[in-house]
Amino acid sequence: MIKNIFKNKSKMTTEPQENEEVLDQTTTENQEHHEQGIEGAEALSPEQKLEEDLANEKDKFLRLFAEFENYKRRTAKERLDLFKTANQEVIQAMLPIMDDFDRAITEIKKTDDNVLLVGVELISEKLKSTLYSKGLEEVPVKAGDIFNADFAEAITQIPAPSPNLKGKIVDVIEKGYKLGDKIIRFPKVVIGN
Incomplete structure (x- = not known):
């Protein structure tokens, strides 16, 4: 029993020495940190440095995320615009054919051939309805409207047939x-001078 007491006592004497070594080491580290803090007031503790780094990384992440969202939104809008005007070249190539049908119908009306007139009108309407279903719309311009250079192209000016037609559209040539909101062919008009 006495031996056990001496053993425990010897353990007790060694444990404080180990604790004192750890304490001394911690105290030395604290003194070094304190001296560094005095030398450079700008020096941060490791926790503060980590918090600052975390805040910077969060900021970078948020900015990158916002840029990516803007990119997605922009590409989606561009894709929609592309789909809306994808047929533009084909539809523009069909416009002169529509004009030819209109001229043909005008000339056939001058004859007495009603069967031919009905046949050509059916084909013309079928072509127009197909193109209109793809998004084509006629620009609403008619004689008597005020000329607006944003929506019509003036090919010539003539003396106004009446005073109320000055500066207005006299004839649509x-x-x-337009395809969607974009005008793909401006109406050609004659303006009264």
């Missing part, structure tokens, strides 16, 4: 069309 060629119809204009």
Whole structure:
């Protein structure tokens, strides 16, 4: 029993020495950190440095995320615009054919051949309805409207047949069309001077 007491006592004497070594080491580290803090007031503790780094990384992440969202939104809008005007070249190539049908119908009306007139009108309407279903619209311009250079192209000016037609559209030479919100062919008009 006495031996056990001496053993425990010897353990007790060694444990404080180990604790004192750890304490001394911790105290030395604290003194070094304190001296560094005095030398450079700008020096941060490791926790503060980590918090600052975390805040910077969060900021970078948020900015990158916002840029990516803007990119997605922009590409989606561009894709929609592309789909809306994907047929533009084909539809523009069909516009002169529509004009030819209109001229043909005008000339056939001058004859007495009603069967031919009905046949050509059916084909013309079928072509127009197909193109209109793809998004084509006629630009609404008619004689008597005020001329607006944003929606019509003036090919010539003539003396106004009446005073109320000065600066207004006298005649529409060629119809204009738009695809969605974009005008793909401006109407060609004659203006009264």
